[in-house]
Amino acid sequence: MREAAFVKQNKEKWIAFEKAITLNSKISPDQLADHYIQLTNDLAYAQTYYPDSKALQYLNSLASQAHQKIYKNKKESKNRIVSFWKYEFPLFFRQHQRILLFSFLIFAVATAIGAISALNDDSFVRLILGDGYVNETLNNIDKGDPTAIYKSGSEIGTFLGITINNIRVAFLAYAFGVITSLGTAYLLFSNGVMLGAFFTFFYNRDLLFEASKSIWLHGTIEISVIVIAGCAGMVMGNSILFPKTYSRKISFLKGAKDGLKIVVSTIPFFIIAGFIEGFITRYSNMPVWLAMTIIFSSLALIIFYYVIYPIILNKKHATQTYTA
Numbered sequence: 001m002r003e004a005a006f007v008k009q010n011k012e013k014w015i016a017f018e019k020a021i022t023l024n025s026k027i028s029p030d031q032l033a034d035h036y037i038q039l040t041n042d043l044a045y046a047q048t049y050y051p052d053s054k055a056l057q058y059l060n061s062l063a064s065q066a067h068q069k070i071y072k073n074k075k076e077s078k079n080r081i082v083s084f085w086k087y088e089f090p091l092f093f094r095q096h097q098r099i100l101l102f103s104f105l106i107f108a109v110a111t112a113i114g115a116i117s118a119l120n121d122d123s124f125v126r127l128i129l130g131d132g133y134v135n136e137t138l139n140n141i142d143k144g145d146p147t148a149i150y151k152s153g154s155e156i157g158t159f160l161g162i163t164i165n166n167i168r169v170a171f172l173a174y175a176f177g178v179i180t181s182l183g184t185a186y187l188l189f190s191n192g193v194m195l196g197a198f199f200t201f202f203y204n205r206d207l208l209f210e211a212s213k214s215i216w217l218h219g220t221i222e223i224s225v226i227v228i229a230g231c232a233g234m235v236m237g238n239s240i241l242f243p244k245t246y247s248r249k250i251s252f253l254k255g256a257k258d259g260l261k262i263v264v265s266t267i268p269f270f271i272i273a274g275f276i277e278g279f280i281t282r283y284s285n286m287p288v289w290l291a292m293t294i295i296f297s298s299l300a301l302i303i304f305y306y307v308i309y310p311i312i313l314n315k316k317h318a319t320q321t322y323t324a
Helices: 003-022 029-049 054-071 080-120 123-129 131-142 155-179 181-203 208-241 248-265 267-279 288-323
Strands: none
Touching (some): 003 054, 080 208, 123 181, 155 181, 155 208, 155 267, 248 267
């Protein structure tokens, strides 16, 4: 059977089932189980005959949602919060990884624009970062400690202040999705320009490596998770622009729920970033190997959890579904 015929034959059934599980419609356990069995049969068929199709991606995502719906009331010995970050969220997030890529590209392009602008106009840094920050950092450079600004304040106070502020920024990136993806894209763009100008400021003074060694200790997770929060806002924003088979209102409610789930997933990582900034970044004289270990371990953690692990878990889940 051609893929188009397969989709046409089953489309209405899939859409009805998706609406039933997404909108928490009243559906009996027997009906839910029956629809789930039909869905897994279709998923297995698509896996066999259309391995690289969008239909397979859609069915895999729908099967994951249905699985969560069926087993949400199942008694588990594991802590519900742990289960969310270990299983529920990675299974769910696989369908939004493409939006994460778009969020990253917007941020990367903006960073490049900020860097190029700062290279060609030194006053651009003051425009973006403010005179107060630039003057204080120049004074610290004259004193031989360019990142001294990260050593001010108590460790606990810095940890709490930075963590709360970062979480606020993440929820702001998500909230900007209310004015469609353009709102979140604007926030990502402005933060990217700021980052590019920031590092170019140190580059122009031959201090890029020294500054990077300290700032990326916490910045690796902090910046990465802001991009992920941007993904959350774009998920909500796209639900307004592209409602698909839903009414715009229902699509928005679903997108807002999905985006909120993504932004909530970032909270533990912001706590880690805040801890590093409050208790570790201030020790800028640490050995280079130790700083690089922390930086690359942080990067590996983010890439694994948001990119690699969801793929692995979804493949494992699909395999279990086929053999069930």
